[in-house]
Amino acid sequence: MLKLHVNDEVSKLKSLVLGTAKSSGPTPKPEEAYDPKSLEHILAGTYPKEEDMVLEMEAFAKVFSKYDVEVYRPKVLENCNQIFSRDIAFVIEDKLIIANILPDREKEVEAILHVLDKIEDENILHPPVDVHVEGGDVMPWGDYIFIGTYTADDYPNYITARTNQAAVDYIAEQFPHKKVKSFQLRKSNTDAKQNALHLDCCFQPLGKGKAILHKNGFLVEEEYQWLVNFFGKENIFEISADEMYQMFSNVFSISPDVVVSEKNFTRLNNWLREQGFTVEEIPYAQIAKQEGLLRCSTLPLVRE
Template sequence: MPEVRVDDEFSTLRTVVLSRSELGLPETPPETWDTDFLGGDAAHAATPGADLDRDLPDFARVLRREREELGSLLVSHGVEVLFPRLLTDQEKAVSQGRGYANLFVRDPLITVGNLVIEGSLRFPYRRGEVLPLRDVLRERVDPAASVRVAVPVPEVPDPGDAILGSGPFLEGGDVLVLGRRVYVGTSGLATNAAGIAWLRKFLAPYGRVVEEVRLHPGMLHLDCALGLVREGLMIVCEEALLDGVPESLDSWDSIPVSFDQATALAANGLPLNPRTYVTDPEFEDVGERLEAFGVRVEYVDLRATRSLGGAFRCSTQPLARYG
């Protein structure tokens, strides 16, 4: 029987889902896309209705190569790597101009212990992003000693609604697990109060405590501002945390990064275990500081991936990470 269990952000990674590289952009004007949070050059994403494979094949090849290199590294460390299926033509067509994505597996799923939650994404083009993951859920999650639920489907927003409706929105990039404590970020760009309230009520019977972390409105997700490397060590952008570092983490050693570094995803690396961490060569300075704490650092260039707003944590969804 497959095992589903995620104890925290840094215990030994055993089974992970790795992202595909499919994206169809909305047919609305680019100025309506709400992409100010992107830290990289998003100029390639400026054509309404563009499909990566059809219209930007060279970029799509680079993107796939980055994920393949990350997958190879994971396998070399003994991690079982699973993949979502590709989007179907029907799934692309039903988007009706809103766009579609099969790009970052972190946000449409949330794994807390043996609880697997299908998220509810704020951006309309991402709201079907969980669908290619359903085969993995049926094959690996449902047979396990686990619970699978879904956040209620968000309401359809009125035309011109800047907040895109009342949700509830709950995205995996905003959720960090640390034993019984679950940190949930909210910036106005992704997870909202209704999503946090739903998660708090769902997790309470399982003994989990949800702690909201308010974020700078230019920070997409909590995992862009805060990375838990191992017990007692974190990477953090304090400028992005409106109320400062959570009190429960105040005694931890920290590797600070600037707001610009955070938006470029310097905190969005991936611990393979408490002794090994993966990041981008762009953040070699962060890697050197991690090594000073005795952490071995591996590097994979995810420049193209980062230009779309996500990096290592965004591209992976753990199903088994424990002791």
């Protein structure tokens, strides 16, 4: 059996589910796009090709094998995009929470049943149907759980609003000993540079007390300021709107010292090395066109 354990974003990783790009299906029609960045590439004829995305994911898998991480992959479903395993479930402490995601994606959960079968039933939580949540919005961080949300009245109008107030309340109920801190995110269905799809699109805590932040991803300046004060201004790498659009904050920590990053993120990667991190650079620019990157492709199950 798998003994789930995830208490933060950076402790040494032991096992995870890594998505798959195999049989990810034809280029979607414009009306099938879930986010403005995918739509942009569909319309421009630059939507990523399956073979390129498969190569990028294999490069990611190689890094995990280098660090002796046990990697599970979803069962490949015909013509189904299964890259972003973070969306379908996430782990806090010893509980795996199945996300109530966009209805079209429910079969992605069935594709990881071989993993769920290794977890005690009482450690798998199925939130009620009014709880909308995706793993990209949820970050355990020691005593805290950080959650990205959008709670304005026009929530139903945004396909980019993925986590609601009911989810914040539900997670607070499940983990009463944690401090749940939620952040209102800026949403846009049409402008990818003005859309923080998930919390990990504008914020990422790192080892060594560092963090990546994008101010404009947050709707409420005090909430952004809270994070600046929490980490300390000198420990923060502030990214521009263009860098947020390229997904600079969606890197992934294998341990407190090792960060997997996209090889074109030169400014970030140089800063990480200056801070003493080992940076494992891989190509991931094709997958980035779908408004998701490294953290989105992973579902950590066990960290030390």
